[in-house]
Structures are given as C-alpha cells and as structure tokens.
Amino acid sequence: MKGLITMVYRQVKRFVNARSRLVMSIVQPIIWFVFFGMGWSRAFSFPGARQMFGGLDYLSYLASGMVAMTILTGSFMSGLSVIWDKQFGFLKETLVAPASRKEVIIGRALGDSLVVVFQSLVILTLMFFLAPGLNPYGVVPAVLYGLMLALGFASIGIALSTKLSSMEGFQMIVNLITMPLLFLSGIFYPINTMPDWMKILAYLDPATYAVDGMRYWLTGVSSIDPALDIGLLTVLTVIFLVFAAKVFEEATIED
Template identity: 50%
Template sequence: MSFLRSIWVMYWRQLLRFWRLKSRVLGSVITPVIWLVFFGMGWSSLFNSPMASRLFGGLDYITFLAPGILMMSVFTASFVSGVSVILDKERGFMKELLVAPASRAGSIVGRSLGDATTAIVQGLLILALSLPLASGIKLGGIPLAAVSAFLVGLTFSGVGIFLALRIRSMEGFQVIMNLIMLPLLFLSGAFFPIDGLPGWMKVLSLVNPMTYGVDLARWSLVGV
C-alpha cells in the first residue's frame, strides 16, 4: 500500500472510530462547555469592573476565555488520541498493522491527521456554543482560529501518539498525559494573561507551543 493510500485509510478509520463512539462525542463537548459556563461566568462576576477588564484587553472575562476554551478542547482531544493507540496495542491491531503491506509512516501521519480533524470539529462546536455568552467574538476571525486549532491539534496528536507507542499500559499513559497536559494548559494563557506571571513561569509560557496557538486564536477572534 502506498504512502498516500496508507494516510487516507488510517485518516478515515480515525474519523469513523470517533463518530461511532457517541459517548466520547458527547463528553468531548460537555466538558469544555461546563468550563466555559461555570468557570467563565463564575469569574466574570469578579472581573466586571473597568480596572479588571483592562487585564483582559478591555474584554469581559468570558469573551477573553472563549478562545482559550476552544484551544483547550482541541489540545485535550488531540493529546488524548494516544489512548486509541494503547487500545490498538492491547487488542492486537498494532501487530497486524506492522505486518500489513502498508507504509508505517503513512499510517502514523493518517492517524495524526484524523485525530487533529476530530479535535478541530469539537473545538469549532464549542466555539459555536460559546457565541451566546461571548458577545465580542468576531465571526470573520474563525478561519484563522481554525488554522491555529488544526496546527495545535496536529502537533499534540503527534505527541500523544509518540508517547503511546512507547508506553505499555493505559494507566502509565494517563499519568504521563496528565503530567504534561496540565502545565502546558495552565501556562498557555488560555485562562489568564501570562503577563502577570512570575518570571520563571513566564519563561516556561514562552517556550510552550500552546501559548502561541492560544494567542493566535484569541487575536483572530477577539482582537487581543
């Protein structure tokens, strides 16, 4: 099987696999919405003064938060895609794939592209659900935000797959995943500006690739 054919087959497999798991689709949407509604609206009551709004570029907090929740959804969904690799290893699919007449590199690329695609679909759905709450979102910025989300999804689906190929158990993958995901997420500027962080934390934020994905999405959607 050619390289491009391997990409297409694995890409389509990942899409079908995602849509067949209705609970996963539902959970991937509900969790970010809970963050946006309860976290966003809860903190909005504390940041409703003109002085506080200057911390968020003149925006109300929930409008500032919405692009961050979009990127959080994409980041989480893409990174967690490594779970499917662990399941494939446990069920013997990976062994079959290794002996199949298919390009291994193409299979990995196709899996990454498929997982990134499902992640961006989830993210855009979250963005659509946030529009009634975040009144300052610019619809014209959605295409650029989608590009940013896709790049983040492709990057971290690759990271998740790389780790999953080297970790034997689901438990081990989940531990490593949380150790990596939480710092990257909280140091990305998704929930608060990084300008006020202590020096060493700001340095970590600046070397965090998620920071630039969040910045591009926020700039394109709300202009800050």
C-alpha cells in the same frame, strides 16, 4: 498515499461510531466555562479589570481559550486509541502492513486532528451564544491554528502511547503534562500577569502560540505577533510529527 488515507478514514469513522466521546468532549469545556468562567467573570467586574484582558470582558477572553483547551486535551488523549489497538492486535497489523509507517502515523495523527477540530468547532459555536465579543469572520484562521496545534500534540500523544501499554499509566502522564501546559498557555489569564520565571515557561509552551493566535482572530486581542504565532506553531508541529514518525518507525511488534 493509501496508508495515510486509510488511517484518516479509520480514525474519523471510529469517532462517528463513538457518540459518547463527542458528548464528553463538549461537556468538559462547557463545565469549565460555566463554573470557572462565569464565577471569575464576577470577580473581574470591577472598574479597570478589562485592561488586564486587552479590553475584553473575561468571558470573551476565556471563550477563545476554551476552544484551544478542547483541542489540546483531545489531541493528546488520541494516544489512547493506540494502546487500545495494542490490546486488540490492530497495531501489529499496521506495523507489518505493506504501507509506509510514516504514512500510517501521519494519517493517524491527521485523522485524530480532524476529529478534535470538529469538536472544537462545536464548542466555538456554543461560545458565540455564551460570550459576547467573538468575531465570526475569524473562525477560519482560528481553525487553521487549531489544526496545527492538534497535529502537533496528537503526534506527541501517539509517540508516547507507542511506548506504553497501560491506559491508566498513559492517562496519568498526559494529565501531568497537560495541566501545566494549559495554565501556562494564557487560556485562563494573560501571560503578562505571570511571575517572570513563569513567563519563560509560558513562551516555551507550544500551546501559547496557538492560544494567542486563535484569540487574535476571534477577539482582536494578542500579546504576540500573529505571524510569529503561526510560524513557530508550524515549526513545532513539524518537529513533533517527525519525532512521532521516528518513534513509530522504530516500534516493534513486541512493544
């Protein structure tokens, strides 16, 4: 387990030393919440609007989604560190190191996931001041859903970056993937208000189950059984981890 523990420690230490990364990861969701959330909250202030959001005001509905958004975007972008390591030769060292590649990739994904979950906790703390209706007793189970989401998408981000060498290309692909995932997951509006064809895509989106589960524990509102949320999320996370481990196992020094 030394390889796993070492990679977890390295990823966490890199985050501690990169303070600008913490600042930017907090600023982006806050900008979305202030300019998007507060603007639309006025649009949804008419009588009966709360029924669309399970009885919640729009800010409370959006707040739990912003936490999931932080985790989704942050975990996916963790693949950038792999490309960075390629350019400076560290990835080659991990490929030839006397440690299991599975340990290395799982440790890397876990370390990045812990970092992203910490960032989401900072966002969640701020949300308690900005949005009413959040349940402080739901923080722990919500974090569990967030950790599963982070592990899954960090694995995909790392697997994708293993095959790429351009940071610009990686960022373009990630943006292309994450935008539909964000809007389909129910972060900004309920799934039951979507067109039928979009609902099908929403239920194929792994982030949907994390958002729904986190929203249930933080607000009490859910459109899917929370047990089904965590079950499907766990299965998908394991699949993503196995896929990332396989890709990393097959990676060569020339990649």
